[in-house]
Amino acid sequence: MKNIYKKYWLIGVVFMSFLSCNNDTETLFPDSPAERIQQSNSELLNLLLAEPNGYKGVYFPKNDEFGGFTFFMKFNADGTVEMTSDFDSDTAIQTSSYEVRYGTTTELVFTTRNHIQKVSNPNYPGLIGTGFKGTSVFQYFGNDNGIITLKDVRNVDSGSFVLTPSGLTNFTTESVIKAEASLAQRQNILPKASNSVFQVLKIEKGDQVFNFNFNYDAFRLYASPRVTLVDNDVISVEEFKFGIAFTEDGLIISPALEFDGEVYENFTYDADSSSYISTVNGSVAKILFDQAPAFLTDDVEAVGQPGHQVFGSYLSFGDSPLTSPGFNELIDTLNQNIVGLGSFAANWSYSGFEYYAQPDVDGNVNIYIGVFDGAGTTYYGGYSFNQTIENNKLYLQFNGSINGNGDFFFNALIPILQFFNSSNGLYFADQGSFSSDLYSYSNLSSTFTSADQPNLRVYGLWYN
Incomplete structure (x- = not known):
């Protein structure tokens, strides 16, 4: 009988402890879940409405693949939002609807179409099928002295949207001016x-x-800087990856670059040196143009091997920023030269080239340069080069024409023949799968850049 009483006494103690725990829980959360949701929603909504001239927002939809965009947004009490952005040249202010509501947490949702939906468009040129993988739904993560942090619901770990009070005095006029200045930085x-x-x-x-x-990568607004480090005579290559969002006076990178004990995130554009500069604790990081690569990879060793034997670069493949403006000017010169061949060539123009990179027993390779007659026929001038690879550079020494078209077009095509025949060689780099404003192919793509004239770079793909 004594043991039975003892068991009932223990059950009573456990029951009283359970009641005590319940009372503690109610003390920790005096408000109901519904009340806490309403408080969070009200907090975000009040913040959005507190700025009469709106917010400047920087949105990185997925900073492990893409860069980001700058927005200016003015939220109104009637559920509308006025918005402009630097996504593209259409910077006119548009008005649409928004909501603050509860999903998995408090969310800001852009419910009708505006500039923000462009970031989720899968048909963006150069990124067909994916776009920038953005969203119109953002989770509220907090407020730091008026700076609102939101997270992309699709990419919580890599997508962020930070709203900072714009500081504008007239949203309607100033926001568009700043969006256009931000676009110019691109x-x-x-x-x-x-x-x-x-x-x-x-x-x-x-x-x-x-x-x-x-x-x-100008399509993805993304950079993957690589540096060669030497430690106790051991050479290593370290690579970083981050997205870039442009602002009216520079750019922001995400994630921030952490290197040698410093963190670089905000860069200001210096027009005199055409560079972007970030100064942190006396150290200076600059993004600039130099006469040669910081270091050379050994990508060129594959040229002529399987997978790098036939290369094509045609205007019909579409435009890519990896073909430089300088090379595009060279094409303009070629076209002027071709038209100058005679009245019969009034509609003729350069169409592209094919490079057969597998050398014969004497080390010779062939390049065929196409001239389109405007009526459906392309004529190819064929030229022979002796090919060597030294010190991670490609050297093509001109041998001469190999067909009658080559002789006929020779004078007109001298600028591009000089490009291939660069006395200091060609810098070569693989660029991943091919992508242009028209097409995306699984074919490996590459660039060739003249060491003599480093403003000349051409992009194309390998057939095999």
Whole structure:
């Protein structure tokens, strides 16, 4: 009988402990779940409406694949939002609807079409099928002195949207001006016709200088800088990856670059040097154009081997920023020369070239340059080069024409023949699968850049 009483006493103790725990829980959360949801929703909505001239927002939809975009947004109490952005040249303010509601947490949802939906468009030129993988639904993560942090519901770990009070005095006029200035910065990072195409990230810290190949992808607004490091005579290559969003006075990278104890995130454009500069604790990081790559890869060793035996570069493949403005100007010169062949050539033009990179027993290769007659026929001038690879550069020494068309077109095509025959060689780099504003192919793509004239770079793909 004594044991039975003892068991009932223990059950009573456990039951009282359970009640005590329940009371503690109710103390920790005095409001009901519905009340807490309403408080969070009200907090975000009040913040959005607190700025009469709106917010400047920087949205990185997926910073492990793409860069981001700058928006200016003015939220109104009637559920409408006025918006402009630097996504493309259409910067006019558009008005649409938004909601603050509860999903898995408090969310800001853009419910009707506006500039923000462009980031989720899968038909964006150069990124057909994927676009920038953005969204119109954002989770509310917090407020830091008026700066609102939101997360992309599709890419919570890599997508962020940060809203900062715009500081504008007239949203209607100033927001468009700033969006257009931000869009112009996207052009400043690209080489001009006279610029070298070799973009370098240079970090200067004390007496140390580190040079990275910047490896910027203008379609994806994305960079993958690589640097060669030497430690106790051991050479290693370190690679970083980040997206880029442009602002009216520079750019922001995400994730921030952490290197040698410093963190670089915000860069300001310097027009005098055509460079972007970030200064942190006395160290300086610069994105600039240099006359040569920061270091050379051994990609060129594959030229002539299976997978790198027949290369094509045609205008019909579409445009890519990897073909430099300088090379496009060279094409303009070729077209002028071709038209100058006679009245019969009034509609003729350069169409592209094919490079047969597998050398014969004497080390010779052939390049065929196409001239389109405007009526359905392409004539190919054939030319022979002796091919060698030295010090991670490709050398093509001109031998002469190999067919009658080659002789006929020779004078007109001298600029591109000189490009191939660069006395200091050609820099070669593989660029992953082929992508242009018209097409995306699984074929491996590559670039060739003249060491004599580093503003000349051409992009194309390998057939085999």
